[in-house]
Amino acid sequence: xRTTAGxxxxxAVQDAATGAPAPGDGFERLTPVExxxxxxLGPGRxxxxxxxxxxxxxxxxxxRAVLESLVADALRAGPAVVSFSGxxxxxxxxxxAAHVARRxxxxxxxxxxxxxxxxxxxxxxxxxxxxxxxxxLAGRLVTVPVVDEERLLGERARSSLxxxxxxxxxxxxxxxxxxxxxxxxxxxxGEGGDExxxxxxxxxxxxxxxxxxxxxxxHLRELAGTLGGAALPLGPLAARNPWIGAPPWLxxxxxxxxxxxxxxxxxxxxRYDRATAAMVSRRVPQVLARNVQVLADERGVRWHHPLQDxxxxxxxxxxxxxxxxxxxxxxxxxxxxxxxxxxxxxxxSKASFNGSRFGDDERDFAVGWDGSGVDDGVVDxxxxxxxxxxxxxxxxxxxxxxxxxxxxxxxx
Numbered sequence: 147x148r149t150t151a152g153x154x155x156x157x158a159v160q161d162a163a164t165g166a167p168a169p170g171d172g173f174e175r176l177t178p179v180e181x182x183x184x185x186x187l188g189p190g191r192x193x194x195x196x197x198x199x200x201x202x203x204x205x206x207x208x209x210r211a212v213l214e215s216l217v218a219d220a221l222r223a224g225p226a227v228v229s230f231s232g233x234x235x236x237x238x239x240x241x242x243a244a245h246v247a248r249r250x251x252x253x254x255x256x257x258x259x260x261x262x263x264x265x266x267x268x269x270x271x272x273x274x275x276x277x278x279x280x281x282x283l284a285g286r287l288v289t290v291p292v293v294d295e296e297r298l299l300g301e302r303a304r305s306s307l308x309x310x311x312x313x314x315x316x317x318x319x320x321x322x323x324x325x326x327x328x329x330x331x332x333x334x335x336g337e338g339g340d341e342x343x344x345x346x347x348x349x350x351x352x353x354x355x356x357x358x359x360x361x362x363x364x365h366l367r368e369l370a371g372t373l374g375g376a377a378l379p380l381g382p383l384a385a386r387n388p389w390i391g392a393p394p395w396l397x398x399x400x401x402x403x404x405x406x407x408x409x410x411x412x413x414x415x416x417r418y419d420r421a422t423a424a425m426v427s428r429r430v431p432q433v434l435a436r437n438v439q440v441l442a443d444e445r446g447v448r449w450h451h452p453l454q455d456x457x458x459x460x461x462x463x464x465x466x467x468x469x470x471x472x473x474x475x476x477x478x479x480x481x482x483x484x485x486x487x488x489x490x491x492x493x494x495s496k497a498s499f500n501g502s503r504f505g506d507d508e509r510d511f512a513v514g515w516d517g518s519g520v521d522d523g524v525v526d527x528x529x530x531x532x533x534x535x536x537x538x539x540x541x542x543x544x545x546x547x548x549x550x551x552x553x554x555x556x557x558x
Contacts, residue, residue, distance in 0.1 A: 172440040174433045176314050181549055182400040182524045183393070184542030186314065187407040190432035209462040210481050216452040217243050217334065221252045223448070226332040229323055230257035230277075230287075232270030234478060234493060235336025235343070235453060237277045241485035242452075243334060244281045255334065258288045260323055267498040273490065280487055292502055296320045298544050299507045299551060306441070307548055308555070316544030317503060318438050329446030338431055338454025342462065343477045346421045347372050347414050352469045372416075393540065395530045397523060418470025422463035426456040500541040509535055511551060519553020520546055 180187050207215075220226050221243065228240040243255040257278065262268040278284040294300055298316060306319035313319065327333065350368040353361060360366045392401045414421040425431075431454045439449050452458055462477075471477040478491040512534035517527040530546060533539050 171310065172436070172443075173310065173313050174436050175312065176433075176545070178521055179400050179403045179524060180314075181312065181545050182396055182521070183404050183407075184314075184540075184545055186429040186433045187403060188410065188429055190427055190429035207461065209458055209465045212458050212461040213242055213452055213481070214246050216450070216455055216458060218246045218250060218252070220332045220334055220450045220452075221247055221250075221255065224330050224332050225253070225256075225328070226334060227256045227258045227288075227327065229333060229335045230259045230274065231336075231497060232259070232273035232277060233336065233496060234490060235339025237273075237336075237486055237490055238339070238478065238482050239334050239336045239452060240277065240283070241281050241482060244283055245485055254283065254286065256286055256288055257283055258290065258323060258326070261289045261291050262499065262502050263291060263293065265499075265501045267501060270497050273493070276487060277490055280490075281485070290322055290326050292322055294505055294507075295322045296502050297505050297507055298503045298547055299511055300505075303548075304551075307552060310441070312545065312548055312552060313437055313441070314433060314545055315437070316548055318441050319548075321438075321441070324442050324445055324447050327445065327447050331447050332450060333442070333447050334450045334452065336453055337434065337451040340474075341431075342422070342425060342453050342459055343481075344474050346418050346470055347412075348416055348418050348421070348468075348470060349473055352418070353472050355469065356472055393542070395526050395533065395543065395546075397526055400524045417468045418466040419463040419468060422466060422470070423460050426454075426459050500538070503541060503544060504534075504539045508539070508547060511547070515550055515554070519550040 174186075176186055217239070226243065228236065228243055230236045230240050240255065240257055246252065247254045259270075259274060274287070275284070278287055295302060296317065297303060297320065300320055302320035302322075302325070303316075306313075310319075324333065350365060350372055353365065354369060360369060392404055396404065415424060431451075435449070435451055435454070442449055465480070466477075471480060475492045478486075479488070482491060512531055515531060515534075517531065520527055520530065525546065530543065533543065534547065
């Protein structure tokens with residue numbers, strides 16, 4: 147089969163379009179329902195506690211010491227860069243890497259950031275300057291401008307899709323940062339920080355315990371919600387709870403699967419340490435780590451995600467004990483108060499990069515798309531097409547866009 151970006155075998159594209167794994171390619175494929183939802187669902191493999199499948203030894207020491215050890219290993223292995231957006235997680239990894247390099251006499255890490263001219267919601271320059279000045283790395287920042295290179299149906303993405311088929315996350319097909327690096331580079335990311343460093347089921351009670359009383363009506367609702375099995379108003383009937391929103395393009399089978407997934411998340415262990423340790427077996431981090439590494443292997447680049455490394459996660463669980471921390475900011479202060487300004491540790495804002503994924507190519511495809519390639523029993527195809535034609539298409543529909551494009555290429 148020939149596409150506009152090159153050749154791919156009929157079998158590979160067909161397997162990828164249906165979500166079936168193509169044998170021997172190293173990727174973990176998503177099921178058709180997961181493709182519709184836009185993410186892996188449920189628990190991962192119990193034997194994959196580490197991205198490469200090796201067992202993870204029990205590490206002594208606190209989470210900060212384990213994190214420093216993981217970062218030091220990456221710094222020693224070769225030239226190291228940090229994917230630095232300016233957000234809390236990438237800032238923490240960069241600060242730890244600079245601290246470890248100076249302490250151990252290792253080469254300083256190079257912060258690399260993608261710059262999106264004209265995309266205001268992706269501008270993190272003021273936060274980046276604050277972090278770089280604080281860790282004394284301002285003169286080492288490397289910027290990579292992005293115009294349309296990371297479009298979901300841009301030239302890079304189409305070429306990768308033709309070679310590999312349907313792979314989650316969709317944006318990984320056109321990662322300009324990875325493509326900008328030399329072979330042998332070690333790339334450190336802050337991936338997983340939102341989940342690993344965030345709240346747990348017990349967190350509302352930890353906050354109440356610290357203050358001696360609930361902190362308002364919203365806090366009371368959170369306290370009540372955890373009794374039913376979640377830190378949200380879900381309860382034991384979460385799978386049918388109307389409070390749980392579902393993307394509007396999903397039909398009943400996919401909505402039900404998503405609700406079951408959310409209900410499963412709501413039944414996490416009560417204790418902070420047990421809930422945190424259990425995070426290493428979830429499907430999302432396992433699939434993410436494997437798939438982005440397979441794609442990076444083409445460039446000879448090795449990813450490191452220390453914040454979601456099981457050794458760090460389990461050390462953080464031990465540090466937190468039964469009650470844990472009082473939320474994301476409290477966890478950040480516990481780990482990084484000596485390395486970053488408190489304004490960075492406690493910030494709530496986040497950049498958005500969705501505007502760099504959808505453009506004229508994607509909307510032109512949507513206009514001419516006949517609805518084929520996407521299961522109308524799982525997805526409302528007409529509504530999905532309208533969303534793609536709109537001003538702000540949902541980023542999680544990127545995998546469906548790729549599925550539709552692959553099916554069109556197969557027909558050609």
